[in-house]
Each structure stands twice: as structure tokens, then as C-alpha cells.
Amino acid sequence: MQEEVKKHTKKIYKTMTNKEHTLGEKSKEIIIEIFIIVFAVTLSIWLHSWSEHRHQQEEVAVFLGNLKNDIKNDIKNIDIEKKGYQNSNKGYEKILALTTLQLDSIYKSKNVVDFPIYSHGQIMSIGNYEGFKSSGKIGYIEDEKLKQKILNYYQIYVPAVNEVNKIYNDFLFKCFDKMIENADKPEEKMYADPKFKKTIEFLVKLGNNNIRVYDQNTKPEAYELIKEIDKELQK
Incomplete structure (x- = not known):
């Protein structure tokens, strides 16, 4: 030229x-x-602008394809975590239902009370999103509705999942601390203790709350985002 x-x-x-x-x-x-x-x-x-724009949209298409896979994995992991909460809560509710006489009977027969342990870690995939965002390419997404949904998902819903899981884990470890503090006492007395029962009751409530966050907030948003990504990729 x-x-x-x-x-x-x-x-x-x-x-x-x-x-x-x-x-x-x-x-x-x-x-x-x-x-x-x-x-x-x-x-x-x-021609230069057209070529650059085309290249940018190719990058967007690859990013959205990877993001769709990440979100599908998020949904699978959420279902696994949800099942973990449900199973743990069933175990805790069994403990809460045990009477003092039943606890005495369990330990006299040299059996033990099964205390469910399921620690919930990082389950949401954020690598592709963080990489694309940190490179300053989020602006390449021309569909404003799709862009806002992606930002909301990763800035609101994903952190919410990680936060409620962290709160649950923190409280679960408080239960372990109470067990350690009462290690010199018969276990049947600890499980019958009203304060310890209240601790377990709160753990169940936290588990149910986290399931609600999964089912009513994060999963619907994830499915909706996948639909919007499909629409964009089909253009």
C-alpha cells in the first residue's frame, strides 16, 4: 500500500x-x-479493520465454546455437591433423632455414631473466563445481553457458590473443634449435648441453604447462559 x-x-x-x-x-x-x-x-x-474484526470474532467463538464446556462442568459439579449436602444432611438428621437411651444402647454395644464428613471445595471453572477477561477481550463480545450474562454469572453467581461452600466448611470445622474439645468425654454424652445438637442443626440449615442457592440461583443462570451462547454460536 x-x-x-x-x-x-x-x-x-x-x-x-x-x-x-x-x-x-x-x-x-x-x-x-x-x-x-x-x-x-x-x-x-x-480491509485491515474487517480482518481484525473477523479475527476478534473467531477468538470470541473459541472462548464461548470453551465457556459452554466450563458451564456444563459447573452444572455437573453442582449436582455432585448437592448430592453430598443431601447425604450429609440425612446423616446429621439421624444423629439429631437419636435419644439419650438410643445413644447409650449404641455405645454399650460398642458401635459408633457415623458423623458424615463432606468438605465442599472449589467446584466452579473460572480459568477460561479469567484469561479472556484479563487479556481485555471481553469487549470483543458484541451481543450486550450475552456479555452482561457472562459477567453476572462469573461476578455474582460463581462467587456466591464458592462463598456458601466456604461458610459451610468453616462451620463443619467448628464441629470438629467441638469434638476435639470433648475428646475426653464419652461420645454419647457429646451427641446428647443440647449445644452440640444445635450446632448440627445449624449445619443442616446451611446445607439446605446451599442447595437452594444451587437450585434457585446458580443452575438456572447457568442453563440460561448456555442457551445464549448457543444462539451466538449459531449466527
């Missing part, structure tokens, strides 16, 4: 210094050459 501009610039110079042509002829030739230069530069800029 630079060579073409130089070529036509030289023609303008030659036209201006050509003593054989009249002023009108020179003006006409110069205008034509300027038009050619402007057209060539404009076309070059447009």
Missing part, C-alpha cells in the same frame, strides 16, 4: 512540473490521483 501511495504521489509531482499541460489539465490529473490515493488508503483501512 505504501508503494502505491508513493507511486501516485510521484505522478502528482510530475503532473505539477509538466510544462506541456495546461493548469486545467494539471488540476484534473491531480484530482484523479488524489482520489485514487484516498480510495486506496480508505480501502486498506477497511
Whole structure:
């Protein structure tokens, strides 16, 4: 392109210094050459912008495809965690239902009370999102509705899942601390203790709350985001 501009610039110079042509002829030739230069530069800029835009949208398509897979994995992991909460709560509710006589009977027969332990860790995939965002490419997504849904999912719903899981884990470890503190006492007395029972009751409530966060907030948003991504990829 630079060579073409130089070529036509030289023609303008030659036209201006050509003593054989009249002023009108020179003006006409110069205008034509300027038009050619402007057209060539404009076309070059447009082609470059078009190529860059196409490349950006190809990056967006790859990102959305990877994001869709991440969200599908999020849903699977959420279902696994939900089942873990449900099973743990069943175990805790059995403990809460045990009477003092039943606890005495269990330990006299040298059996033990099964205390469910299920620690909930990081379950949401954020690598692809964080990489695309940190590279400043989120703006490449032209569908404003889709972009806002992605931002809401990763800035509101994903942190919410991680936060409620962390709160649950913190409280679960408080139960372990109470067990350690009462290690010198018979276990049947600890499980019959009203304060310890209240602790377990609260653990069940936290588990149910986290299931609600999964079912009523995060999963519906995840399914809706997958639909929006499919729409964009089909364009």
C-alpha cells in the first residue's frame, strides 16, 4: 500500500512540473490521483479493520465454546455437591433423632455414631473466563445481553457458590473443634449435648441453604447462559 501511495504521489509531482499541460489539465490529473490515493488508503483501512474484526470474532467463538464446556462442568459439579449436602444432611438428621437411651444402647454395644464428613471445595471453572477477561477481550463480545450474562454469572453467581461452600466448611470445622474439645468425654454424652445438637442443626440449615442457592440461583443462570451462547454460536 505504501508503494502505491508513493507511486501516485510521484505522478502528482510530475503532473505539477509538466510544462506541456495546461493548469486545467494539471488540476484534473491531480484530482484523479488524489482520489485514487484516498480510495486506496480508505480501502486498506477497511480491509485491515474487517480482518481484525473477523479475527476478534473467531477468538470470541473459541472462548464461548470453551465457556459452554466450563458451564456444563459447573452444572455437573453442582449436582455432585448437592448430592453430598443431601447425604450429609440425612446423616446429621439421624444423629439429631437419636435419644439419650438410643445413644447409650449404641455405645454399650460398642458401635459408633457415623458423623458424615463432606468438605465442599472449589467446584466452579473460572480459568477460561479469567484469561479472556484479563487479556481485555471481553469487549470483543458484541451481543450486550450475552456479555452482561457472562459477567453476572462469573461476578455474582460463581462467587456466591464458592462463598456458601466456604461458610459451610468453616462451620463443619467448628464441629470438629467441638469434638476435639470433648475428646475426653464419652461420645454419647457429646451427641446428647443440647449445644452440640444445635450446632448440627445449624449445619443442616446451611446445607439446605446451599442447595437452594444451587437450585434457585446458580443452575438456572447457568442453563440460561448456555442457551445464549448457543444462539451466538449459531449466527
